[in-house]
Amino acid sequence: MSSIAALSTPLTPSPEARLAFSELLLGCDEARTCAEAAVSWLMRHTQAEQVLCLAPDESDSHCLVPLASSGMPGVEGFVLALHETRHPLVEALQWNEPRWHPPGPFAPELPPSRGGLYTLSLGRASPGAPPPGLLLVSSGSAELSGDVKWLATHLGTHLTRLYKGRQLTRLEAASSELAARVNAATEELATQNELLRRQAIQLEQASAAKSQFLANMSHELRTPLNAILGYTNMLLQGVNGEPPPAQRRSLSRIDSNGRHLLEIINEILDITRIEAGRMPLHLSEFRLPELIQEVMAELDPIIVRSKLAVSAALDPHLPEVHSDRQKVKQILVNLLSNALKFTHEGSIKVKTSYEVATATLHISVTDTGIGIDPAHQEKIWEDFQQVDNSPTRPYGGTGLGLSICRRLAAMLDGRVALESAVGQGSTFTLYLPRRARRP
Incomplete structure (x- = not known):
């Protein structure tokens, strides 16, 4: 029929x-x-x-x-x-x-x-x-x-x-177009990386050359992106007239993704500056409780969206710290952001203490998130590494956050440690000397 x-x-x-x-x-x-x-x-x-x-x-x-x-x-x-x-x-x-x-x-x-x-x-x-x-x-x-x-x-x-x-068709077309643009933009970098791979005998010198090259690219990478973000923000503010709702939605997506790309570029540049020895230290006296409250205030929108119970147990009698305030803040922002990212329910607690015998301050971030298998705990500190590196992994990111934390802590004569088990949450602890040595 x-x-x-x-x-x-x-x-x-x-x-x-x-x-x-x-x-x-x-x-x-x-x-x-x-x-x-x-x-x-x-x-x-x-x-x-x-x-x-x-x-x-x-x-x-x-x-x-x-x-x-x-x-x-x-x-x-x-x-x-x-x-x-x-x-x-x-x-x-x-x-x-x-x-x-x-x-x-x-x-x-x-x-x-x-x-x-x-x-x-x-x-x-x-x-x-x-x-x-x-x-x-x-x-x-x-x-x-x-x-x-x-x-x-x-x-x-x-x-x-x-x-x-x-x-799906539209997504595949957009993905193909993006892949083509990325391939064209990174062709020279891919050539350099291939050359570095083949020069196994000169691995140390090649790695330094790569870091120097990326550090020198900061202006070329960030200048056009900042221009894109600047013009997008002007359009959102109605400099050329109030945009229609559909255009405002598109501009907001451009702004959001552009800022995400800028964060990734900044992470890569932080790594290269550290490797090239061009990351300066700015030492000063500051109080940890005030710094931690500042970090939590900056992440408050994310904390509110997470609907998690986030608290801080801060010892008001902690001595002042003589270290690089901005770098300590960057470490704490990374650790708390990771806890929010990998915790779907439960709580997150920030705690401080002071060990008099070694003049060391302890700042820990404990969550009730997914946890990390002991077999993978060393891997997460490496550059561009995550527990799941597959293209279909449920959590995004470059895999540089914890690597940067460890390197910055080392620059401050400290270290970051991890205690975790799958399904039982994680505790990341920053051990920071009361006085960092002057560079």
């Missing part, structure tokens, strides 16, 4: 008609074609008098538009913004079961239903998934036909398949 023949069967559809319709949907590669076929099927095989299918727009997943309709005049230009949570159609998206509405107007943008209106959600919204669609059916029957429920389920499944496929 052909697909056209299946759509021309009597009012009560046979199992063969359902199967033919399912095959027709599988052959559709456009959401609008699926919706038009579904509306036509309902009008032919059920007692539906009015049908409207709303689904995500091709260019904007934040709104629903009519993909197909029958008996619903004047809905062609209708756009349903999903952020309007009080709109009756947006509320209908969250209903698990079909609902019936008496004859008359249901939503101000729609013509009144003649025999009562059923609303059926074509799926439930979930993080990372395309928004669901909505099917509105008006019929002379007091009860909703099981065929309508069956069709809504199948149509929702196929629309989700199409939207996810389109998103």
